[in-house]
Amino acid sequence: KAGVTQTPRYLIKTRGQQVTLSCSPISGHRSVSWYQQTPGQGLQFLFEYFSETQRNKGNFPGRFSGRQFSNSRSEMNVSTLELGDSALYLCASSPGTGSVDTEAFFGQGTRLTVV
Amino acid sequence: AQRVTQPEKLLSVFKGAPVELKCNYSYSGSPELFWYVQYSRQRLQLLLRHISRESIKGFTADLNKGETSFHLKKPFAQEEDSAMYYCALRGSGNTGKLIFGQGTTLQVKP
Numbered sequence: 001k002a003g004v005t006q007t008p009r010y011l012i013k014t015r016g017q018q019v020t021l022s023c024s025p026i027s028g029h030r031s032v033s034w035y036q037q038t039p040g041q042g043l044q045f046l047f048e049y050f051s052e053t054q055r056n057k058g059n060f061p062g063r064f065s066g067r068q069f070s071n072s073r074s075e076m077n078v079s080t081l082e083l084g085d086s087a088l089y090l091c092a093s094s095p096g097t098g099s100v101d102t103e104a105f106f107g108q109g110t111r112l113t114v115v
Numbered sequence: 116a117q118r119v120t121q122p123e124k125l126l127s128v129f130k131g132a133p134v135e136l137k138c139n140y141s142y143s144g145s146p147e148l149f150w151y152v153q154y155s156r157q158r159l160q161l162l163l164r165h166i167s168r169e170s171i172k173g174f175t176a177d178l179n180k181g182e183t184s185f186h187l188k189k190p191f192a193q194e195e196d197s198a199m200y201y202c203a204l205r206g207s208g209n210t211g212k213l214i215f216g217q218g219t220t221l222q223v224k225p
Contacts, residue, residue: 003158004158031211032211033211033212033213035213035215042201042215042216042217042218043201043213043215043218044215045212045213045214045215048210048211048212050211055210055211056210056211056212058212090159092211092213094211096211102147102164102205103161103164104161104211104213105160105161106158106159106160107158108158109158
């Protein structure tokens with residue numbers, strides 16, 4: 001089956017702009033989580049969406065938001081970009097129901113550079 | 116507080132030597148523990164999880180609730196094991212949220 005697909009792979013934005021990243025999960029998966037990966041902070045959880053509802057949220061400012069569509073595809077948006085938002089943004093999908101099959105599958109990420 | 120700690124940023128061993136990547140966690144309930152691996156230019160992927168109690172690519176990890184540890188071990192390291200390894204925790208209940216450690220780079224020298 002096709003893996004998790006993230007688009008675009010690379011982005012360069014200017015401070016103050018906004019950006020939207022997209023994630024297509026594995027077919028049948030209903031949970032999509034987003035993570036920010038930086039050399040200094042490692043992998044940090046942003047939020048999780050399940051069946052179009054935000055189910056969990058990390059400790060990021062309100063400039064970071066997301067949504068999930070009825071086909072489980074998800075987008076995350078960052079408004080008023082800051083230099084510190086430069087990072088690799090990873091999306092992970094999982095079935096999302098019960099505790100039997102809990103493996104999360106990751107996309108290759110979107111590399112965001114803010115200049 | 117929920118936390119995963121990997122004390123070593125870099126672990127360098129020679130081929131054939133034993134490997135132990137340390138992971139300690141802090142969680143008040145019954146978490147699920149995972150090891151994820153990221154090879155060069157590849158996506159993050161699951162290596163193993165504690166509920167499976169399986170050996171993958173020669174790696175094993177045992178959950179020690181008393182010491183709140185989930186160390187990853189392999190008796191004989193191979194050059195192809197060189198990668199970044201992340202220990203991760205998922206809390207109880209219906210959640211996809213993973214809490215990751217800072218990661219350990221394993222370098223296996225020939």
